[in-house]
Every structure is written in C-alpha cells, then in structure tokens.
Amino acid sequence: xxxxxxxxxxxxxxxxxxxxxxxxxxxxxxxxxxxxxxxxxxxxxxxxxxxxxxxxxxxxxxxxxxxxxxxxxxxxxxxxxxxxxxxxxxxxxxxxxxxxxxxxxxxxxxxxxxxxxxxxxxxxxxxxxxxxxxxxxxxxxxxxxxxxxxxxxxxxxxxxxxxxxxxxxxxxxxxxxxxxxxxxxxxxxxxxxxxxxxxxxxxxxxxxxxxxxxxxxxxxxxxxxxxxxxxxxxxxxxxxxxxxxxxxxxxxxxxxx
Amino acid sequence: xxxxxxxxxxxxxxxxxxxxxxxxxxxxxxxxxxxxxxxxxxxxxxxxxxxxxxxxxxxxxxxxxxxxxxxxxxxxxxxxxxxxxxxxxxxxxxxxxxxxxxxxxxxxxxxxxxxxxxxxxxxxxxxxxxxxxxxxxxxxxxxxxxxxxxxxxxxxxxxxxxxxxxxxxxxxxxxxxxxxxxxxxxxxxxxxxxxxxxxxxxxxxxxxxxxxxxxxxxxxxxxxxxxxxxxxxxxxxxxxxxxxxxxxxxxxxxxxxxxxxxxxxxxxxxxxxxxxxxxxxxxxxxxxxxxxxxxxxxxxxxxxxxxxxxxxxxxxxxxxxxxxxxxxxxxxx
Amino acid sequence: xxxxxxxxxxxxxxxxxxxxxxxxxxxxxxxxxxxxxxxxxxxxxxxxxxxxxxxxxxxxxxxxxxxxxxxxxxxxxxxxxxxxxxxxxxxxxxxxxxxxxxxxxxxxxxxxxxxxxxxxxxxxxxxxxxxxxxxxxxxxxxxxxxxxxxxxxxxxxxxxxxxxxxxxxxxxxxxxxxxxxxxxxxxxxxxxxxxxxxxxxxxxxxxxxxxxxxxxxxxxxxxxxxxxxxxxxxxxxxxxxxxxxxxx
Numbered sequence: 001x002x003x004x005x006x007x008x009x010x011x012x013x014x015x016x017x018x019x020x021x022x023x024x025x026x027x028x029x030x031x032x033x034x035x036x037x038x039x040x041x042x043x044x045x046x047x048x049x050x051x052x053x054x055x056x057x058x059x060x061x062x063x064x065x066x067x068x069x070x071x072x073x074x075x076x077x078x079x080x081x082x083x084x085x086x087x088x089x090x091x092x093x094x095x096x097x098x099x100x101x102x103x104x105x106x107x108x109x110x111x112x113x114x115x116x117x118x119x120x121x122x123x124x125x126x127x128x129x130x131x132x133x134x135x136x137x138x139x140x141x142x143x144x145x146x147x148x149x150x151x152x153x154x155x156x157x158x159x160x161x162x163x164x165x166x167x168x169x170x171x172x173x174x175x176x177x178x179x180x181x182x183x184x185x186x187x188x189x190x191x192x193x194x195x196x197x198x199x200x201x202x203x204x205x206x207x208x209x210x211x212x213x214x215x216x217x218x219x220x221x222x223x224x225x226x227x228x229x230x231x232x233x234x235x236x237x238x239x240x241x242x243x244x245x246x247x248x249x250x251x252x253x254x255x256x257x
Numbered sequence: 258x259x260x261x262x263x264x265x266x267x268x269x270x271x272x273x274x275x276x277x278x279x280x281x282x283x284x285x286x287x288x289x290x291x292x293x294x295x296x297x298x299x300x301x302x303x304x305x306x307x308x309x310x311x312x313x314x315x316x317x318x319x320x321x322x323x324x325x326x327x328x329x330x331x332x333x334x335x336x337x338x339x340x341x342x343x344x345x346x347x348x349x350x351x352x353x354x355x356x357x358x359x360x361x362x363x364x365x366x367x368x369x370x371x372x373x374x375x376x377x378x379x380x381x382x383x384x385x386x387x388x389x390x391x392x393x394x395x396x397x398x399x400x401x402x403x404x405x406x407x408x409x410x411x412x413x414x415x416x417x418x419x420x421x422x423x424x425x426x427x428x429x430x431x432x433x434x435x436x437x438x439x440x441x442x443x444x445x446x447x448x449x450x451x452x453x454x455x456x457x458x459x460x461x462x463x464x465x466x467x468x469x470x471x472x473x474x475x476x477x478x479x480x481x482x483x484x485x486x487x488x489x490x491x492x493x494x495x496x497x498x499x500x501x502x503x504x505x506x507x508x509x510x511x512x513x514x515x516x517x518x519x520x521x522x523x524x525x526x527x528x529x530x531x532x533x534x535x536x537x538x539x540x541x542x543x544x545x546x547x548x549x550x551x552x553x554x555x556x557x558x559x560x561x562x563x564x565x566x567x568x569x570x571x572x573x574x575x576x577x578x579x580x581x582x583x584x585x586x587x588x589x590x
Numbered sequence: 591x592x593x594x595x596x597x598x599x600x601x602x603x604x605x606x607x608x609x610x611x612x613x614x615x616x617x618x619x620x621x622x623x624x625x626x627x628x629x630x631x632x633x634x635x636x637x638x639x640x641x642x643x644x645x646x647x648x649x650x651x652x653x654x655x656x657x658x659x660x661x662x663x664x665x666x667x668x669x670x671x672x673x674x675x676x677x678x679x680x681x682x683x684x685x686x687x688x689x690x691x692x693x694x695x696x697x698x699x700x701x702x703x704x705x706x707x708x709x710x711x712x713x714x715x716x717x718x719x720x721x722x723x724x725x726x727x728x729x730x731x732x733x734x735x736x737x738x739x740x741x742x743x744x745x746x747x748x749x750x751x752x753x754x755x756x757x758x759x760x761x762x763x764x765x766x767x768x769x770x771x772x773x774x775x776x777x778x779x780x781x782x783x784x785x786x787x788x789x790x791x792x793x794x795x796x797x798x799x800x801x802x803x804x805x806x807x808x809x810x811x812x813x814x815x816x817x818x819x820x821x822x823x824x825x826x827x828x829x830x831x832x833x834x835x836x837x838x
Contacts, residue, residue, distance in 0.1 A: 001668075001669060004661060004664065004665055004669070005665050005669050005671060007661060008658075008661050008662045008664070008665035008666075009665070009671075009677065011658050011661075011662065012662065012677060012680065012681070015716065015717055015720055016680055016681075016683050016684070016717075016720070017680070018699060019692075019695040019696060019698075019699050019717070020683070020695070022695060022698050022699045023691070023694070023695045023698060026698050065600075065601065065604045068597050068600050068601055069597075069601040069604075069605075071597055072594060072597040072598045072601050075594070076594025076595075076597060076598065077594065078594040078595050078598045080598060080602070081598060084598065084601055084602055084605065086828070086832055087605060087609070087610070088605065089828055090609055090613075090824070090825075090828065091609060092771065092774070092775075093771075093774040093775075093778070093824035093825075093827055093828050094613075094778060094820070094821065094824050095777070095778025095779070095780060095797075095798045095801075095817070095820045095824075096778065096780050096781065096798070097778070097780045097798040097799075097801050097802050097805075097817070097820075098613075098616065098778065098798075098801070098817040098820050098821060099612070101616060101801065101805055101813055101814065101817050102612030102613050102615055102616045102817075103612050104805070105612070105615040105616055105618075105619045105810070105814065106611060106612045106615040110810070111615065112615055129608070132608050133608050133609060133612070136605070136608060136609060187685070190685070190686045191685075193688065194686070194687065194688030194689065194690075194691070195688070196688060196689050196690040196780070196781035197689070197780035197781050197784075197798070197802075200781075200802075201802065201805065213688075214688050214689075214690045214691070214781070217688075217690050217691060217694060218690055218784075218785070221694060221785060229694060230694070230698070233690075233691040233694050233695070236687070236688045236691050237687060237691055240683065240686035240687040240688070240691075241686075243686040244679050244680070244682055244683060244686050245679075247679070247682055247686075248675070248678075248679040305744055306743075306744075307740050307743070307744070326743070327740070327743040327744045328743050328744075328746050328747060328748055329746075330744070331746075332744055333744065333745075334740065334741060334744035336737045336740070336741060338735070338737060340735060340737035340738050340740065340741040341738075342738055342741075342742075342756060343735075343738070343760065344759040344760055345759075353742070353745055353747070353755075354745035354746055354747075357745060357746045357747050357751060358746060398741075401741070401745070402744070402745070405745055405746060
C-alpha cells in the first residue's frame with residue numbers, strides 16, 4: 001500500500017505540482033513590477049475583457065440550453081431523445097481545430113453563410129460560437145445525474161398540490177438541481193476562459209480586437225516575450241486554481257455525506 | 258473446534274468485544290445471538306480473520322490463527338448481502354475457491370454441479386447473480402463457501418436481507434443441510450426465533466460481553482439474567498419481576514375474588530384481584546388439552562377451585578388488576 | 591407529452607445550429623474537389639505520418655493513463671494519508687488549466703531537455719488527459735462492495751488474486767470509458783502541443799496541428815479532409831462507449 005501511495009503521489013507531483021510551481025517561479029522571476037506592467041498593457045487589458053465578455057455570453061446560453069436538454073433527457077420519453085443523448089457528448093470528443101475549421105467553413109468568406117449582414121469569423125460572434133460549441137455538454141452532463149437521483153416524486157407531489165408546470169420548475173426542480181447546475185457553470189466558465197484551439201482558428205488574433213487571454217499568451221511566446229507570456233499564463237492559472245477551489249467546495253455541497 | 262479466548266476489540270471508545278471467550282463444539286451449529294451493537298458480527302469476523310482482535314486469541318482445530326490472514330484459515334464465510342461476484346456466473350462464483358486452489362477442471366465442474374444440486378440451483382449455472390432472487394443468491398453464496406470444504410462455516414445474518422417467507426424456508430433448509438453435511442457452523446443472528454429453531458447452542462451477547470451460553474431450551478427455561486429472559490421470548494412484568502405470559506395463571510378461589518399468579522425467574526408472584534372487578538376469561542383445562550370456551554363478563558365463578566390459564570387479552574381485561582400487573586408485554590393470543 | 595416534444599425540439603435545434611451544422615460543413619467542404627481530391631489530401635505522406643504519429647502516441651498515452659489513472663484512483667479511494675482532499679482537488683487541474691498554459695508550463699519546465707521531441711508531445715498529452723481515468727474509476731471503486739473482496743479472501747484468494755479476479759473485472763467498464771475519453775482528447779489535442787511539439791513534419795507533427803497549418807496556408811480542402819478523419823475517430827470512440835454502456 002505504501003509503495004502504491006508513493007508511486008501515485010510521485011506521479012501527481014511530477015505531472016501537476018512541479019509544472020505549476022515553475023510557471024509561478026518564472027512569472028515572478030523578473031519582479032512584481034514587471035509582472036504588473038505586462039498584464040496591464042492595453043492589449044492585455046483588452047484581451048482580459050474580451051475573454052470575460054465571451055464567457056459571459058457563452059456560459060448563460062449553455063446553462064439554459066443545458067437545463068432544457070437535461071430535462072428532456074431525464075423527464076420525458078419522446079422519441080429521438082436517445083439520438084440527442086448520443087450526440088450531446090460530441091463536442092467533448094472533437095478536436096478544437098476541427099471546431100474552428102467547421103465555423104470558418106460555415107461562416108467564413110467562402111462559407112455557406114458568408115452573406116450574413118454581420119461578420120462572424122475574425123470577430124466576436126465567431127469566438128462566442130466556438131466557445132459555445134466546446135462548452136456545450138458541461139451543464140447537461142452535470143444536471144442529468146442530479147435529476148435522475150432526485151427523481152420526480154417531489155414534482156408529482158407539487159402537481160397534486162396545485163402547482164403549475166412553471167411553478168413546479170421554479171420552486172421544486174430548479175432548487176434541487178442548483179448545485180449540479182452551478183458545478184456545470186463553473187466547468188463551462190473555466191473551459192470558456194481557457195479555450196485556445198477553436199478560438200485561435202476563428203478569431204484572426206487581431207491584437208486589441210479579437211485577441212483573448214490564451215491567444216495573448218501564444219502571441220507573446222512566439223514573439224519571444226517570455227516574461228509577458230508567463231505573466232499572462234499565471235493570470236490564467238490563478239483563474240484555474242479559483243475554479244478548482246470552487247469545484248471542491250461545490251462537490252461538498254452536491255453530496256453532503 | 259473453534260476456541261476464542263479473551264477476545265477484545267475496540268473502535269475508539271466503543272467496545273465491540275469485551276473479553277469474550279467461547280468454545281464451539283465440532284460439528285455443532287452455534288448461534289451468536291444479540292441485539293445490534295452487541296458484538297456478535299465482530300466476533301464472527303474475528304473468527305474468520307476479517308477483523309483482528311486488539312487482544313485475545315482464536316484457535317481453529319488446535320492451531321492459533323489469531324494473526325493468520327483469512328486466505329489461509331480455511332473458513333467459509335457467508336455475508337448478509339451475499340457478496341456475490343457480480344461479474345461472474347453462478348458456476349464461476351461457486352468454482353472460485355476451487356480455481357484458486359488450482360484443482361483440476363473436471364473435479365471443479367463435478368463439485369460445482371454437485372453443490373448447486375444440494376442448494377437447489379442446478380440449471381442456474383450460466384446465470385449472473387443479478388438474474389437471481391435474494392434467496393437464490395444466498396444459496397449460491399452458501400454453495401460457494403461450502404465448495405472449498407471449509408473446516409468451519411461462518412454465516413453473518415445470512416437471512417437478514419430476505420423477506421419472511423423465504424427466510425423461514427431457508428432456515429429449515431439450512432438445518433437440514435447441516436444435519437447432512439455436519440460442518441461446524443457459527444451463525445450470527447439478531448432473531449431469537451431463528452436462533453432457537455436452528456441452533457444446537459446459543460451464545461447470547463450484549464454490549465460486547467457473553468451473557469449466557471447453552472442449549473436453546475436451557476436459555477429459555479433457565480435464563481441467567483433478566484436480559485436473557487427478555488431477549489429470548491415474550492415477558493410480562495408482575496410485581497417488578499419478569500414472567501413468561503404462559504406462566505401467568507388466574508386463580509379462582511372459593512371464598513375470594515381470585516388472583517393472578519405467575520411463575521417468575523425468582524419465584525412466584527401473586528396479585529389478588531380487586532374485589533368486584535369483572536373478568537372475561539378463557540378457561541382451559543389444567544392439562545391444556547382443549548379450550549372450554551369463554552364465559553361472559555362477570556365476576557370470577559366461585560364454584561370450583563381450579564387454576565385457569567389466562568391465555569387471551571379480552572377488551573375488558575385491560576382495565577382489571579391483571580392488566581396492571583401484566584403491563585409491559587402482551588399476553589400471547 | 592407536448593412539453594417533452596417542445597423541449598426536444600429546442601434542444602435539437604440548438605445542438606444542430608451550434609454543433610451539427612458546422613460539422614456538416616466540414617464534411618461537405620472536404621468533398622468539394624470530389625472523392626479523389628479528398629483521398630489525395632488524406633493520403634499525402636505528411637498527413638499519413640501525422641495521423642500515424644497521433645494515433646500511436648494517443649494509444650501510448652491511453653495505456654499509461656489506464657495504469658497510472660487506476661493506481662491514482664486506488665490510492666485516493668483506499669489509502670489514507672494527510673492532504674488527501676488537497677490531492678483529490680488537484681486531479682482536476684488539467685481540466686481547469688488552459689491548454690496553452692499547460693504547454694507553456696511544460697516547455698518552461700523541460701524546455702532544454704525535450705522540447706520539440708516526441709517525448710514532449712507525450713508529456714503534454716499525459717498532462718491534459720490525466721484526470722479522465724482517475725475520475726471514471728474513482729466513483730466505481732468507491733461503490734465497490736467490500737464484502738466481495740472479503741469473500742474472495744475467505745475463499746483463499748491472495749491480495750493480488752483478489753485484485754486481478756474480483757476488483758479489476760468490476761472496474762474494467764469504468765477504466766475503458768475513462769480511457770476512451772482520454773484517447774479522444776489526445777487525438778484531437780491542439781493547445782498544449784502546438785508550442786512544445788515544434789511541429790516538425792514526419793516527426794512531432796500531430797494531426798490537429800497539421801490541419802491547422804493546412805488552413806493557415808489556405809488549403810481548405812486539405813484541412814477539411816484530415817478534419818473529417820479526426821471527426822471519424824471521435825465518432826467511433828463515442829459509438830464504442832455507447833455500446834459499452836448498453837451492455838448489462
């Protein structure tokens with residue numbers, strides 16, 4: 001048992017802990033002032049707010065869609081729901097590059113929807129679409145098991161007490177799935193903030209316009225601004241750690257046992 | 258022969274076993290009986306090697322196995338919730354122990370078929386545990402434990418998860434099986450009826466200690482303590498003492514109003530009936546051969562001096578002296 | 591039930607608009623130049639080399655994950671040590687950390703030693719796929735009936751025999767499903783390998799990066815064609831998982 005523990009923890013240390021420490025070290029090596037400067041350049045600030053904006057649009061969309069889909073998958077027995085269930089995980093299994101390419105082929109210069117009145121590719125809508133694509137399954141995947149476990153006894157009880165469907169949803173269903181929903185939202189947000197491949201294909205990477213934080217990291221790295229790349233990375237890593245903390249706390253809420 | 262001496266096991270402040278010593282005769286069927294938390298399951302698991310005692314020793318057939326891994330003890334263990342190997346068929350479940358022992362294939366096949374026949378599961382060889390009922394799963398688990406020809410068979414509340422009918426059926430079946438196979442068997446149960454019906458000997462445990470050891474009749478008729486008496490059958494309280502309901506007699510005296518008399522563990526208890534109270538009663542002959550019917554409500558007849566066994570609880574009786582002296586337990590109907 | 595049908599309609603519309611329609615575009619555009627052009631694009635030497643490398647390294651990554659992920663899950667469920675809750679939380683780090691940061695991190699750590707080699711790709715993929723098997727096996731191991739193991743012990747099975755014949759068979763479905771997800775992720779991974787692999791054709795170039803480069807050099811059909819291959823791999827993995835779940 002002891003040997004197993006050493007092997008397992010050693011593996012995790014090498015794989016997870018050491019790299020994280022190295023980025024933090026590399027970041028603060030040039031000094032705090034330099035770090036502050038490199039994450040407050042106009043390009044960096046714009047990238048930060050763009051990232052927030054994209055997440056703020058994509059995540060609520062997926063939250064609503066996720067709850068509707070979960071309800072369909074668990075509570076109804078309409079035909080065709082098995083197919084929906086099978087396809088819902090698709091974004092998890094697809095390469096981000098393929099996602100980006102698909103959007104370019106659909107909305108780009110030569111795409112099927114090239115004649116829309118507004119620009120999609122190389123602009124905000126494209127980035128949002130890519131982000132919605134890659135984060136689509138999270139909320140569904142978290143809410144479905146909770147709905148299954150809660151069962152529909154309480155909903156039926158509410159119905160016998162005279163509650164309408166909307167009232168039952170708002171006062172019974174939603175409260176019972178809230179922690180699962182929040183958990184899914186946290187995962188979606190983390191992925192939305194961190195998405196690189198799909199966004200990198202559709203954004204065009206125009207500094208100060210369509211450049212998100214992850215794209216900024218890549219650009220700085222390829223422009224040999226290593227310190228700047230590490231600083232932006234640390235910012236993202238801090239967001240990741242916040243996500244982990246939120247997940248751990250929520251996990252305890254989800255199952256208090 | 259199983260011998261446990263001075264076994265002690267604590268979980269934090271809780272003493273699951275507190276200096277427990279028992280001897281189990283070879284070939285006998287012994288029941289470890291007690292309320293939940295009495296330490297009976299812990300004792301069984303200590304014998305099996307699934308728990309290690311903090312102190313004390315376990316000797317199986319002359320060999321000290323206190324610190325021997327269950328793997329090497331040669332015991333068969335049957336769990337309350339079957340512990341069926343879900344991913345294996347019935348046949349492979351029963352064959353498991355023999356395969357571990359690297360017996361020849363043909364021998365294993367023959368042995369498995371024979372055992373499934375014994376437990377009434379022939380024809381179920383290819384099924385998975387999920388396709389069996391609870392009773393069938395438990396019989397499969399028994400066959401699995403018996404397959405390795407264990408020196409002792411240990412059963413931990415084996416019928417506890419089954420419904421009443423199946424339980425009674427399996428109980429009778431286990432007794433017959435034991436009479437045929439004669440393997441030393443220790444059974445944990447919290448059901449006194451089960452213990453009385455099945456076991457040659459009962460070890461009654463309470464709070465991690467042995468209260469009494471003996472044949473079922475012994476424990477029932479000569480309980481060593483109020484706890485034993487209370488645990489093994491229905492009791493009524495008469496003047497502070499515990500009595501068996503069938504030992505409660507309503508006495509009719511020519512000159513008086515009668516009385517209630519009961520044979521308790523510490524002698525006779527007697528309580529005169531209040532004058533003028535109406536008693537509805539069922540009179541049986543002393544021989545107990547046949548009921549002579551119920552008389553209507555009224556004073557106790559003062560004619561003959563016969564002792565009548567109070568064997569019913571009519572409505573009116575609830576308000577009489579008999580009720581006040583028999584409170585705390587229902588008389589058997 | 592009209593509510594169910596309405597919900598299904600909304601969900602399907604959304605899924606189609608966001609996911610299915612773009613994917614259909616990829617498939618359609620890959621065939622723009624006809625089947626022959628598609629085949630040429632897929633079977634070009636560089637594309638085949640990238641695909642072969644991607645599949646092989648993904649298999650290697652999956653194999654390592656099967657062993658290490660099961661081991662980590664085992665230690666997290668069965669072992670007791672200080673700081674276990676912290677370690678447990680840490681497992682999800684690769685899910686939470688942006689892939690580009692992961693790549694940069696590994697580059698900073700192992701830069702001089704392994705950058706732009708196949709080892710670097712292996713390491714990056716191991717990092718991003720670490721949680722899959724662990725998180726799949728953990729709950730199953732947690733729920734596993736301990737009495738099954740005790741029964742095996744009482745029947746004379748040693749600890750290793752019990753693990754091999756009783757525990758492992760019960761974990762296999764979870765291990766496979768975690769491994770399949772890890773494999774799918776590894777095959778399509780882009781962000782963490784794009785910097786550290788160096789993208790050397792016939793050596794460290796993975797298919798996702800190859801497709802990206804094709805797109806950058808305006809070879810739309812070529813990019814779409816290899817993307818269809820990646821898509822097929824994803825679909826096969828998902829299909830396999832579905833079939834596995836159907837089994838009793």
